[in-house]
Amino acid sequence: MYTVIGTANSRTLRVLWMLEELGVAYQHVPANPRSDSVVEFNPAGKVPVLIADGTPITDSTAILTFLADHHGALTHRAGSIERARQDSLTQFILDEFDAALWTAARHSFILPEELRMSGIKNTLRWEFERSQKTLMHRMAEGDFLMGDQMTVPDVILAHCLTWALIARFPIVDARLSDYLDRMRSRPAFQRAAAK
Structure with missing residues (x-):
């Protein structure tokens, strides 16, 4: 299961939407930028943060690309x-x-x-x-x-x-x-x- 940290009125919406499109389970922690629950995983304090297998991934585009590649959906094959x-x-x-x-x-x-x-x-x-x-x-x-x-x-x-x-x-x-x-x-x- 993934954990998504960030409020839905930010770029975090992109990640939430992608996970909903993929139909995979996730937990959402609606934390504001620069809050303690964000800084713990991203010292810059920016959202979104995706926790995957215990590892934080930051930047919405990097997260979307990771999810698309990992689940083989909403993307074209790398190298094509x-x-x-x-x-x-x-x-x-x-x-x-x-x-x-x-x-x-x-x-x-x-x-x-x-x-x-x-x-x-x-x-x-x-x-x-x-x-x-x-x-x-x-x-x-x-x-x-x-x-x-x-x-x-x-x-x-x-x-x-x-x-x-x-x-x-x-x-x-x-x-x-x-x-x-x-x-x-x-x-x-x-x-x-x-x-």
Whole structure:
């Protein structure tokens, strides 16, 4: 059994959702970042943390990749061209979507007030919209980013788009809005989000 440490209103949702999609048993410890129960396993205090066979694994993308590879699901085979495309999409989403949203969050409520630059959020919104247009050219036909199979980048992108709505970063393409609606209506997502 796995243990997932972190609140569901963070990147921990990605891990909870993945475990729900895989249908494997896990225990959820809803701990806040930098709390004692997080720092015990991750000195940086960041969530999520996955405990697998007594070993802590940090960083949501590393955890998702580990789970996908370990369970042989929601991924393409390592060393295949499809896996290279999958990893490329994952990196694109992290660089272009997750990074913009995280930087906006830092300048909204995470950094000390004297270090926040509210004006940067306009630039980040512009970059976020431009990245959506690029992504539209990379999306395959089908229900998921790569076509008919859900993979790790789908979990990350759907989480980022959900985060974007909360942060008032507009989703500018109807195809992307429809994609997000499909992903958020998945029973596994609903179960994870309810945590």
